[in-house]
Amino acid sequence: xxxxxxxxxxxxxxxxxxxxxxxxxxxxxxxxxxxxxxxxxxxxxxxxxxxxxxxxxxxxxxxxxxxxxxxxxxxxxxxxxxxxxxxxxxxxxxxxxxxxxxxxxxxxxxxxxxxxxxxxxxxxxxxxxxxxxxxxxxxxxxxxxxxxxxxxxxxxxxxxxxxxxxxxxxxxxxxxxxxxxxxxxxxxxxxxxxxxxxxxxxxxxxxxxxxxxxxxxxxxxxxxxxxxxxxxxxxxxxxxxxxxxxxxxxxxxxxxxxxxxxxxxxxxxxxxxxxxxxxxxxxxxxxxxxxx
Numbered sequence: 001x002x003x004x005x006x007x008x009x010x011x012x013x014x015x016x017x018x019x020x021x022x023x024x025x026x027x028x029x030x031x032x033x034x035x036x037x038x039x040x041x042x043x044x045x046x047x048x049x050x051x052x053x054x055x056x057x058x059x060x061x062x063x064x065x066x067x068x069x070x071x072x073x074x075x076x077x078x079x080x081x082x083x084x085x086x087x088x089x090x091x092x093x094x095x096x097x098x099x100x101x102x103x104x105x106x107x108x109x110x111x112x113x114x115x116x117x118x119x120x121x122x123x124x125x126x127x128x129x130x131x132x133x134x135x136x137x138x139x140x141x142x143x144x145x146x147x148x149x150x151x152x153x154x155x156x157x158x159x160x161x162x163x164x165x166x167x168x169x170x171x172x173x174x175x176x177x178x179x180x181x182x183x184x185x186x187x188x189x190x191x192x193x194x195x196x197x198x199x200x201x202x203x204x205x206x207x208x209x210x211x212x213x214x215x216x217x218x219x220x221x222x223x224x225x226x227x228x229x230x231x232x233x234x235x236x237x238x239x240x241x242x243x244x245x246x247x248x249x250x251x252x253x254x255x256x257x258x259x260x261x262x263x264x265x266x267x268x269x270x271x272x273x274x275x276x277x278x279x280x281x282x283x284x285x286x287x288x289x290x291x292x
Contacts, residue, residue: 009024009028026163060141065138080093084123096141099222103217152249166180174205177201177202190236211235232256238253238274
């Protein structure tokens with residue numbers, strides 16, 4: 001939950017299955033809005049596993065084994081290498097089929113079709129270079145561990161081309177701010193009317209993840225351990241502060257697993273996470289306030 005800053009205009013819209021709010025000192029021009037809309041459409045058309053016409057869907061369905069490399073492929077997949085190494089394989093961009101098996105599929109059936117299954121060893125299946133993205137066998141790429149953060153960064157860059165002064169891009173919990181500091185409440189995962197703390201974001205990004213955001217059935221949710229294909233059980237919510245939203249989003253995912261705090265320390269980033277029993281942990285460098 002963000003605490004609004006004193007900006008002059010807010011543009012809200014829905015995209016990639018979530019709500020967005022872009023705050024700027026002056027109203028964005030129609031050309032600026034068109035640029036953002038085109039960027040979001042391009043990213044969604046390339047990376048969404050919920051679209052039949054996306055590039056990654058063509059790989060998943062076996063219509064092709066190779067696609068032109070999206071311009072964000074190396075940035076995101078190289079960061080996945082760091083996430084996979086830090087979490088001993090718990091974070092994996094080929095977790096899409098594991099999610100679909102539990103019901104979080106392209107049609108959002110929210111009904112499991114079988115028991116949990118681990119994701120493929122992605123370093124054996126997925127290949128990319130400057131020109132192509134390939135799979136050695138049909139597989140569903142899901143960049144949910146950091147993709148929304150990457151898009152927040154891209155939208156922020158596009159807006160700043162057209163707008164001067166303060167800018168805040170908020171994609172329902174993944175937020176990047178430039179200019180005036182933004183105070184953000186850390187939403188309680190079991191009670192959205194409460195906050196467990198507050199932090200000020202200054203020329204940085206804050207991303208959050210929680211098991212209640214996409215939950216269904218008997219204890220199923222969207223944060224899976226790729227090694228087992230089963231939902232994580234130790235942590236209920238995470239928050240991470242970083243220089244970019246992609247890194248903050250990546251850390252918010254990594255913090256559900258052993259190795260997440262160590263990765264954050266290596267990136268000089270701060271974080272908070274809540275266990276499913278309600279206990280709260282935070283990094284030594286966290287500058288916000290945690291309510292007792």
